[in-house]
Amino acid sequence: MKRVISFLLAAAMMTGAFAGCGQSQSSSSSQAAGSTAASAAASENVSGQSVTITTWNEPSKDDALNMYKQAEKATGVKVNVTVIPESDYSSKLGQMVSTKDTSTDIMVVWENDLKNFAEAKGIVSLDSYLQKSTINTKDFIPAVSQLSSGMGATYGLPWCAATEILYYNKDMFKAAGISLPTNNWKYDDFKAAAKKLTKNGVYGCALPNTQTWWAGVGGAGDKIYAPSNGQMVIGSGATSFIKDCKVMVDAKEMPAPSSDTTDLFAAGKAAMAWQGSWNIGTYADKLKFDWDIASLPTNKVKYNTLHTGFYTINANSKKQTAAWKVIEYLMSEEGQTINSKASGNPSALKTIANKGAWKVEAAKKVTNWDAITDSLNSGIFGYTCLPSGVTNNAVSKFNSSLLGEITPADAVKQASDYAAETIGY
Amino acid sequence: MRRQRSDSRSAYVFILPWLIGFLCFTLFPIVFMVQQSLTNRKLNGVSKFIGLANYKNMFKSAVFWNSFRVTILFTVVMVVVTTVWAVILALLLNRKQKFNSIFQFCYFLPSVVPTVALAYAFRTIFGKNAGLFNNILSTFMGHTVEINWLYQKNTVYFVVFFITLFTYGTGQMMLIFRSGLADVPQELYEASSLDGATFLQKFFHITLPMISPLILFNAVSGCVSALNGSFALLYPLTSENGDPNGMTQVLSLLIYKEAFSNMKVGYACALSVVLFLVAAAFGGLIFGISKKTVYYED
Numbered sequence: 001m002k003r004v005i006s007f008l009l010a011a012a013m014m015t016g017a018f019a020g021c022g023q024s025q026s027s028s029s030s031q032a033a034g035s036t037a038a039s040a041a042a043s044e045n046v047s048g049q050s051v052t053i054t055t056w057n058e059p060s061k062d063d064a065l066n067m068y069k070q071a072e073k074a075t076g077v078k079v080n081v082t083v084i085p086e087s088d089y090s091s092k093l094g095q096m097v098s099t100k101d102t103s104t105d106i107m108v109v110w111e112n113d114l115k116n117f118a119e120a121k122g123i124v125s126l127d128s129y130l131q132k133s134t135i136n137t138k139d140f141i142p143a144v145s146q147l148s149s150g151m152g153a154t155y156g157l158p159w160c161a162a163t164e165i166l167y168y169n170k171d172m173f174k175a176a177g178i179s180l181p182t183n184n185w186k187y188d189d190f191k192a193a194a195k196k197l198t199k200n201g202v203y204g205c206a207l208p209n210t211q212t213w214w215a216g217v218g219g220a221g222d223k224i225y226a227p228s229n230g231q232m233v234i235g236s237g238a239t240s241f242i243k244d245c246k247v248m249v250d251a252k253e254m255p256a257p258s259s260d261t262t263d264l265f266a267a268g269k270a271a272m273a274w275q276g277s278w279n280i281g282t283y284a285d286k287l288k289f290d291w292d293i294a295s296l297p298t299n300k301v302k303y304n305t306l307h308t309g310f311y312t313i314n315a316n317s318k319k320q321t322a323a324w325k326v327i328e329y330l331m332s333e334e335g336q337t338i339n340s341k342a343s344g345n346p347s348a349l350k351t352i353a354n355k356g357a358w359k360v361e362a363a364k365k366v367t368n369w370d371a372i373t374d375s376l377n378s379g380i381f382g383y384t385c386l387p388s389g390v391t392n393n394a395v396s397k398f399n400s401s402l403l404g405e406i407t408p409a410d411a412v413k414q415a416s417d418y419a420a421e422t423i424g425y
Numbered sequence: 426m427r428r429q430r431s432d433s434r435s436a437y438v439f440i441l442p443w444l445i446g447f448l449c450f451t452l453f454p455i456v457f458m459v460q461q462s463l464t465n466r467k468l469n470g471v472s473k474f475i476g477l478a479n480y481k482n483m484f485k486s487a488v489f490w491n492s493f494r495v496t497i498l499f500t501v502v503m504v505v506v507t508t509v510w511a512v513i514l515a516l517l518l519n520r521k522q523k524f525n526s527i528f529q530f531c532y533f534l535p536s537v538v539p540t541v542a543l544a545y546a547f548r549t550i551f552g553k554n555a556g557l558f559n560n561i562l563s564t565f566m567g568h569t570v571e572i573n574w575l576y577q578k579n580t581v582y583f584v585v586f587f588i589t590l591f592t593y594g595t596g597q598m599m600l601i602f603r604s605g606l607a608d609v610p611q612e613l614y615e616a617s618s619l620d621g622a623t624f625l626q627k628f629f630h631i632t633l634p635m636i637s638p639l640i641l642f643n644a645v646s647g648c649v650s651a652l653n654g655s656f657a658l659l660y661p662l663t664s665e666n667g668d669p670n671g672m673t674q675v676l677s678l679l680i681y682k683e684a685f686s687n688m689k690v691g692y693a694c695a696l697s698v699v700l701f702l703v704a705a706a707f708g709g710l711i712f713g714i715s716k717k718t719v720y721y722e723d
Binding site (some may be wrong): 116 | 551
């Protein structure tokens with residue numbers, strides 16, 4: 001019996017060892033599958049097939065604004081949507097790629113995952129599909145082309161291009177007698193306005209969130225992301241922006257970091273806020289005061305981070321042709337227009353974006369829609385290309401500095417050290 | 426002889442389900458974890474053998490050493506705090522009084538709330554601007570109180586350890602101590618009363634020795650709970666970064682962060698191996714101390 005047990009233990013260990021080895025082998029057939037499917041795509045009739053798309057956004061309940069429903073009508077392919085909560089999205093997709101999951105055909109992949117998934121051969125190159133397609137890749141905003149270059153092929157097509165902008169409470173500005181922000185506002189104008197608007201328990205500006213911290217750091221002159229080696233590059237810009245925020249926090253012009261999760265701008269407790277353009281759709285006509293938007297104020301550099309996701313085809317999908325048909329529709333003018341109307345996000349295709357379908361009809365108080373196109377032109381894919389653990393850790397350090405627990409210089413050093421030890425073994 | 430062999434075979438057949446479970450769900454994951462800790466495996470499945478590089482990187486990392494220190498501190502303090510509190514509650518419940526079962530129900534109720542829900546509730550209670558606790562303090566003080574409980578280095582440990590008093594582990598300990606106290610022979614107390622012993626003397630010379638085996642059991646399970654279960658409590662309270670400034674970033678939070686935010690599964694496995702060794706060291710230490718302190722009746 002002892003022998004039997006010994007054998008079983010040894011078998012368990014061997015199984016473990018082989019399991020690891022098995023996982024490390026990449027499927028070299030996925031590329032071929034992509035190109036083979038592409039050549040078949042033109043001729044194959046995919047009508048009646050069904051594909052599954054994985055995303056983090058709930059589709060619109062209004063069929064006219066539900067791009068997946070419209071894709072079904074246009075292509076004849078049934079589109080099932082799997083929604084994964086945003087907080088787990090990236091890791092769940094990573095696990096799906098790792099286990100060669102076949103339950104999804106199209107994955108909307110985030111910027112920082114695109115390269116990883118391509119390296120793991122979890123997604124196919126779309127180049128051969130694009131050669132036979134009407135999608136004009138030269139029409140993409142420059143930031144998208146830059147992101148794809150260096151990967152050797154196009155692995156994903158952007159579902160939209162969201163930007164970061166300044167939201168401001170018009171009523172408060174008027175009451176304080178301050179001229180309204182414009183798209184050419186300077187950073188000093190912003191700081192002066194925040195000082196004047198701070199009164200009666202209202203903050204001049206809300207604290208930057210995990211996204212807009214980086215707009216401040218980039219605006220202060222730091223590169224943030226180096227595509228050549230994938231490293232985080234922050235220094236004097238981050239230090240100076242943290243110092244500025246600390247001054248504002250100490251003067252009660254900005255709230256200190258806390259566990260409270262209230263949106264102070266929406267609650268009328270902050271006169272300004274730096275946030276993503278997607279909040280326009282969230283606020284729409286729900287806020288109890290007059291408000292508008294502008295580009296983020298220009299410090300040393302005019303800067304904001306672009307946000308998107310990329311339509312990709314799962315290398316292990318058995319329905320790659322049907323998946324491409326659906327993607328092709330979603331990237332068409334009709335698909336992109338529906339998406340813009342539903343989400344308030346512009347298309348990453350310039351000619352479609354210029355038509356302005358992204359102007360949220362319900363947000364009647366917004367007049368400065370040029371802020372979006374202006375932000376699109378100055379936006380880049382920065383921190384979103386870095387692992388979220390690294391960027392969240394940095395924001396945590398920045399916040400600790402605002403609370404006086406470490407100096408701004410130490411916060412930047414600790415964040416940089418952690419990034420250096422984390423990125424690229 | 427043949428009968429003996431047949432009995433042995435039957436016994437092995439009976440333990441076979443457990444043995445299969447142990448091999449599949451305990452031994453294999455541990456072996457797999459150790460093996461993966463020697464690779465640079467990412468969450469997307471890409472993996473290459475890198476020997477001890479993960480461990481070398483780990484021991485050079487200031488983030489790891491901070492997390493290691495926090496883990497030791499959190500485990501020791503949490504075990505002490507929760508064990509002492511559970512003993513106090515058990516002593517209160519052991520007194521002969523009306524509505525004892527109602528008191529026990531009330532004491533145990535928070536323990537059956539899922540830890541994540543409990544943590545979110547306390548996060549709301551200890552909020553800076555809209556927190557219930559600050560509002561109560563403001564009412565009593567007559568001016569606005571805005572203490573940043575969960576983001577200040579002076580208060581965060583106080584709050585976190587206070588919240589551990591309401592976790593399932595503490596409630597479970599309380600019930601175990603309660604049953605242990607009921608088993609302490611009453612004649613010992615009666616005899617000591619005749620000798621003029623005070624309450625504290627009775628507690629330290631009779632109660633504690635008699636329930637010391639239970640203290641050992643609870644300390645070991647409390648340690649394991651603090652090492653592995655702290656994630657569910659701390660993640661909603663202080664995020665994966667263990668705010669403020671990594672002060673609450675126990676190893677389980679760092680493992681999660683490395684595996685699912687940085688996608689470094691190999692490195693996370695190396696951290697898990699260290700956590701496993703820490704748990705084993707705590708277990709060994711407690712059993713070592715127990716040899717001199719735990720009293721067993723013959």
